[in-house]
Amino acid sequence: MADSAQDKQLDPTEHRLRKAREEGQVARSRDLSHFGVVAAGLAALATAAAPVAAWLTQLMADGLRFDASTVATPRLMLERLVTLMLPAIGFGLVICLITGVTAVASGVLSGGWIFTMKAVMPNFGKLNPLAGLGRIVSKQQLGDTLKACALALILGIVGASYLWAHVEDFVLAQSMALPLAIETTVARMASGLWLLVLVLAAAALIDVPLQRFMHRSRLKMSHQEVKEEFKQLEGNQEVKGRMKAKMREASRRRMLAAVPTADLVVMNPTHYAVALRYDEASMGAPRVVAKGADLLAMKIRDIAKESKVPVLQAPPLARALYAHGELDREIPFALFSAVAQVLAYVFQLRHALAGRSPWPADLVPLDIPPELDPHHPSAVPPTTEPA
Known part of the structure; x- marks a missing residue:
């Protein structure tokens, strides 16, 4: 049923004014x-x-x-x-x-x-x-x-x-x-x-x-006309929701496929997981190749173990990397020192397991800037799970 003149009490939108202008009105x-x-x-x-x-x-x-x-x-x-x-x-x-x-x-x-x-x-x-x-x-x-x-x-x-x-x-x-x-x-x-x-x-x-x-x-509009215009401009919300869900699923699959290429997975120990990769020849700093929370964090950990990627339990670092690190981007500058410390420890551990170097000393507590940790806890000494 067409909207009556009494229903059209809303001021015209910019799109309505622009369309009327294009029509010469x-x-x-x-x-x-x-x-x-x-x-x-x-x-x-x-x-x-x-x-x-x-x-x-x-x-x-x-x-x-x-x-x-x-x-x-x-x-x-x-x-x-x-x-x-x-x-x-x-x-x-x-x-x-x-x-x-x-x-x-x-x-x-x-x-x-x-x-x-x-x-x-x-x-x-x-x-x-x-x-x-x-x-x-x-x-x-x-x-x-x-x-x-x-x-x-x-x-x-x-x-x-x-x-x-x-x-x-x-x-x-x-x-x-x-x-x-x-x-x-x-x-x-x-x-x-x-x-x-x-x-x-x-x-x-x-x-x-x-x-x-x-x-x-x-050019005044009714509530129904405003809703219809919003749908035309923004598209059907259900369709957009399904498209976004498919895009998130595709991004999730690509991210999980990148976990075996990582050098290290940092965990919190069950709430957050961040996979890092560092290539000295092509990268200026370690990159985040995957990250997730809760069930997705467990999935990243399982794939890492299957692929023999070391998993490090470092809650403050994991929280900071999850909160401030972006996929396929270098880690924040403030976390360079802590990440370099754990990567060096992991590389030494790999050499020790291969019999090419002595067993490394215990990893000292990491210095994480409190403002980067969403929960602001004190630094906790990390522990390492075998890959």
Whole structure:
């Protein structure tokens, strides 16, 4: 069952906002675009007011100047009209270019730059007349219509009030000389337009945050939608759990397969086991090839005994190596001395068992930094189990 509007009370997630943006759904303010276009066009006209007024005066004077030959030849009238209109067309194109660039800039300012084809792709679902009727009478369309009507009413009232206040100036312009009349009329119209620009600016200041609020409101989500999105992003938790279990099992098998290559297994004596390997030619320090706790520790010990790898009972060292050593990485620097001590002892023990050297003296207690031992016990003299 689809979630009702009352259920969608949660703010949209970043993924929802990003997906809507990719589809071209962003907060756009039409009032900001209207303000930018009108203000830019009026500013361009104000900048060129003096030359435009002179040009209009000259244009009217040239347009009203003709002789008998011009009247007798209609083709000359047409050519003259084209000559007079070309500058006007050029000026109009410049104004259109300025307002067009301003319109694009206003859209980018309110919603950012987006390049997507999804907004213009055909959607046959919009051909459904019932769905179209629903969009027409929706709260969003009703709100936009009322807002546009209110803005048009305010602009009409402001414009009518301005014209009523300056109607005498426009009437007096008829009795002025043509250049002065044009100049006066243009100045009065510019003042009125700037007043309308102020109204559009106020509307844009209100509409920009309003559109952003409405955009986020339209994208609000229900609890079910948030859960579904989380599942899509994170994947099915049961499947991920099985995959992680298989990865752990594969890693465990690889680790146990590396135990026979170890030179020593350090134990605690039954809770932790860490297998170490050291090759003086290729390693700068001993590496952890396997480690485990409880049953896995027992498995490492059994494989070590089957492979004739020495097993050393050194609880503080085993705990420190298990807590701070990483698989296939060198042991921590603070444990170099203790590990070197036990490796030297094991190598001497191997030579003694092979009859190549005398039996080594008992191994002295190991110096393990207390901060590396999770249980912080005092150092315990290690004992060695026969391989």
